[in-house]
Amino acid sequence: MAENDQGLAHWADINAAKIIREKGEKDVYTCASGITPSGTVHIGNFREIISVDLVARALKKMGKKVRFIYSWDDYDVFRKVPKNMPQQEMLERHLRWPITLVPDPWGRDESYARHHEVDVEQELHRVGIEPEYLYQTRRYRGSVYARQIRTALSRRAEIRAILDAHRTEPLPAGWFPVSVFCGACSKDTTTVLSWDGDYSLEYRCDSCGRSETVDLLGTSLVKLPWRVDWPMRWAYEGVDFEPAGKDHHSEGGSFDTAREVVRRVFEHEPPVSFQYDFISIKGRGGKISSSSGDVIDLKDVLEVYTPEVTRYLFAGTRPNTEFSISFDLDVIKIYEDYDKTERIYFGAEACDEKKREKEKRIYELSQTAGVPELMPCQAPFRHLCNLLQINSGDVEKTLDALPGLRPEQRDRLRARAECAWRWITGFAPEDFRFSLRGAGEEPAAVSDAARAAIRELCALIDTGFASLDEKTLGEAVYAACAGAGIEPRAFFPEIYRALIGKDKGPRLAAFILSAGRERIVEILKGY
Ligand SMILES: [Zn+2]
Known part of the structure; x- marks a missing residue:
């Protein structure tokens, strides 16, 4: 060719x-x-x-x-x-x-x-x-x-x-x-x-x-x-x-x-x-197919990839090229690539002319029916995964939390959220998974200094949540650490343990903002 x-x-x-x-x-x-x-x-x-x-x-x-x-x-x-x-x-x-x-x-x-x-x-x-x-x-x-x-x-x-x-x-x-x-x-x-x-x-x-x-x-x-x-x-x-x-x-x-x-x-x-050419499967670990034993079929792929992204995998690859369909962390990257192609199609991302023509065509061919009139609301896959986990897998609640989602865009995003949840629960690496600690749960063991910083942050979130954004909340975290005499490096594992019972988690400020005032205060007020 x-x-x-x-x-x-x-x-x-x-x-x-x-x-x-x-x-x-x-x-x-x-x-x-x-x-x-x-x-x-x-x-x-x-x-x-x-x-x-x-x-x-x-x-x-x-x-x-x-x-x-x-x-x-x-x-x-x-x-x-x-x-x-x-x-x-x-x-x-x-x-x-x-x-x-x-x-x-x-x-x-x-x-x-x-x-x-x-x-x-x-x-x-x-x-x-x-x-x-x-x-x-x-x-x-x-x-x-x-x-x-x-x-x-x-x-x-x-x-x-x-x-x-x-x-x-x-x-x-x-x-x-x-x-x-x-x-x-x-x-x-x-x-x-x-x-x-x-x-x-x-x-x-x-x-x-x-x-x-x-x-x-x-x-x-x-x-x-x-x-x-x-x-x-x-x-x-x-x-x-x-x-x-x-x-x-x-x-x-x-x-x-x-x-x-x-x-x-x-x-x-x-x-x-x-x-x-042949297709191989990557990152399913020992998980066999849900529907057909050890053979991976289209149904298995559609559990993790939306119909559009599934088409995109094939439309974006020449048929004589061997490629893998991933179920590991690459899933996030593939959704990011698809979103980028979508932005290029709708002129929301700059790109040279030759590449633009090709990306536009791949986007068209990735659609199950026609191309949407307006650019769909993009919710990055990683972000959706975090939101879903904050909401314990409640897809509708997660969609409600997305700003600017128009009713006609909801179905498309629901399909993506359902894929994200199946990926999180079935395939995501362990350190990617978390759940917010329950209100009635025994608080995690934290140092006195961390406790002081947590209390200060909790008060701020309780009274000033509406005026916080990622930047101001991030600064407030550092200020609370300074006030309590704890290194931020030492504080982060402690607050993650308090929130999700693990040493690491999604980026803290964005995570707290996504989870919302009520749920965060409910957990942190126990310290
Ligand atoms: Zn016979």
Whole structure:
């Protein structure tokens, strides 16, 4: 990708321009993504979906019509039971079945496949991604691809040659480019015995012994294997763009073979593509995913990052770059970066022209719907964390304490506050956490000098709170220390112990002002 492809600053726009250049002017551009819901759809898989969403948005911005399809490959075979699933034995019994027929081990949805689909569809909606979902079970079981399966069968020598060129072991003699699920036991442990050159196919099940002849125009048992299925659907849907992960884009990988199969067998040009890199997870410690065992999915990320900041992580990083999603102190920095991008977008922070264009585009692409008309009320994440802890996690009370928050901005900030609280309680380092001491609690042990300074400060806060700001209160702290004959360095741990029972805490003056007169006096008057 050229950095300044036609003056475009963002990778999504550069790719959109490339699609138009390579595919020519079209009424509709079809952008595709998809996955087999054979287990938890983890955050690395999400990178593909959002990459397509970003490119689709870029095409729309260029005035193009876009069809964004997401294929649930739920008629694929169930190959392996993921370790993080409940009811392992039940699932084991359904190996080699199509995943659409495997029961939901949680009993919530109509199948194992559907359970994972529902989870993902709900989370995608939250981040503003609304593709047209295609369910391959419905397509295959409805014999929608009968003609394409017949084409694959009639071109089997050619397909075989393409696949064998990239295999160490050639495909076995008698190989057919189809897989058949047994009509009696549902397993794909079948062998094709014959094909009549048209729509009639005979198979035998190696597990239960059943053999029968099926009509491709009416059967629900036959599908194409992945390396043929993928290019067939590129042709069927007219796909113009589909990215793929490193594993598919390797030399001789499924993208390479699909490219040849689609050209030679299905007579269609392959889509424009790019390779997206892996994502790692940082700073979760031993905390496993709330929803899916040890696999981190979009839902886990949305616990700590708002939908906009989640989009920002991906929109702000080129797809071919590996990056980490952090759950440690970096979370604060990422929110700060997002806020900075927002200020640049709204002209509230200076920045050079080239960078401004890029940051503005990243901001636009980070929004789940449109860009807000006015700059949202910014409450720095760190500050929110402190306020929330002062208010024992009461989000509404915390929002009430933010000056100048307009009613229409409240929802957006509530979402951020909820993330902040989950981060504090689930992931923040221990020395970042605190809670105000309760009024009835036994006072902390403090030195006489510290007690004298605390009393003086308490009197000042009680009577003069309204006129205090960070600067004057800070000066008052130093004056109280001087009056009581204690070094500020020695005083700070003592007053933090009095307030929060720890030696360290957030910056004192700002902290006292945020907590408010009543609560601080209630605690300090006990000294
Ligand atoms: Zn069988």
